[in-house]
Amino acid sequence: MNNEITLNSEKIFEGxxxxxxxxxxxxxxxxYKKREIIEHNGAVAxxxxxxxxxxxxxxxxxxxxxxxxxxxxxxxxxxNEKSIDCAKRELKEETGFEAKNIEKICQFYTSPGFCTEKIxxxxxxxxxxxxAEPDEDEFIELLFVNLDDAREMIKSGKIIDxxxxxxxxxxxxx
Numbered sequence: 001m002n003n004e005i006t007l008n009s010e011k012i013f014e015g016x017x018x019x020x021x022x023x024x025x026x027x028x029x030x031x032y033k034k035r036e037i038i039e040h041n042g043a044v045a046x047x048x049x050x051x052x053x054x055x056x057x058x059x060x061x062x063x064x065x066x067x068x069x070x071x072x073x074x075x076x077x078x079x080n081e082k083s084i085d086c087a088k089r090e091l092k093e094e095t096g097f098e099a100k101n102i103e104k105i106c107q108f109y110t111s112p113g114f115c116t117e118k119i120x121x122x123x124x125x126x127x128x129x130x131x132a133e134p135d136e137d138e139f140i141e142l143l144f145v146n147l148d149d150a151r152e153m154i155k156s157g158k159i160i161d162x163x164x165x166x167x168x169x170x171x172x173x174x
Contacts, residue, residue, distance in 0.1 A: 002028030004035070017076060040117035044087040045074040047105065047167040048097060048124040055150055055168070056095050056127075057159075059141040070143065070153070071161045072168075074119070083120035091124055094140055096132030099124035105170050110162065119163050121170065147171060 004025040013020040019039040026032055048056040057070045075090035077083055084102065092098055105121045134140055145153070150168045153159045159168070 004028075004033075007032070036114055038115040038117070040076075040115060041079065042077045042083070042116075042118045042120065043074055043163075044077060044083050044090055044120045044122060045072045045163040045167055046087050046091045046102075046122050046124050047072055047171060048091060048095060048099065048127060049147070049171070050127055050144065052144075054144040054146050055171075056097065057143045057145055057150070057164070058094055059143055060139060069161050070159050070164065072164045074163060077120075084122070087120070087122040087124070092130060093133045093135065094138070095142060096129055097124075097127040098130050100126035100128065105167075108166060121163070121167050123171070 004027055006023050006025050008024040010022045011019065012022055017040070021037050021039060023035045023037055024032060025035055050056070056073060058073055059068055059070050061067070062069050073091055073094040075086060075094070077086045084104070087102060088098070091102075102122050102124045105123050107118055107120045109115070110117045110119060132140075132142075147168070150159065151172065154165050154168060159165060
């Protein structure tokens with residue numbers, strides 16, 4: 001199998017959460033193409049399971065989707081931050097819970113055709129409520145949903161966020 005060889009990389013934009021570059025690549029057939037690549041530090045998502053076998057979902061407005069989405073607590077990894085530390089931070093900030101047990105389930109690329117973002121999925125259990133500390137631009141509503149009900153919410157289209165779908169379904173498979 002052949003890969004693409006990067007001949008040139010041009011930075012187009014640098015923002016708060018992402019960078020955009022355009023790479024010129026040589027294909028295995030010796031032709032050339034431009035590839036638009038979004039660079040992203042990566043993120044975490046947390047499947048927080050309560051002692052009552054419920055998961056914590058956050059409901060928030062997402063401008064790109066122009067809708068309120070139900071999601072696992074999640075957030076962007078800061079520069080030089082370990083994914084596990086980000087998971088603990090985001091769980092506390094968004095839900096007000098800390099976990100006695102937190103373990104990585106898997107990792108996955110969100111859109112590898114054009115984006116470097118990789119999400120690290122964690123499962124958090126033995127939760128202790130300590131008080132939420134949301135960012136000033138986060139307006140979040142918490143929902144506690146039975147795991148079987150969450151699976152039905154995926155089937156019915158009430159949950160359409162990919163990281164949340166992967167997190168819930170992984171609970172039943174791993």
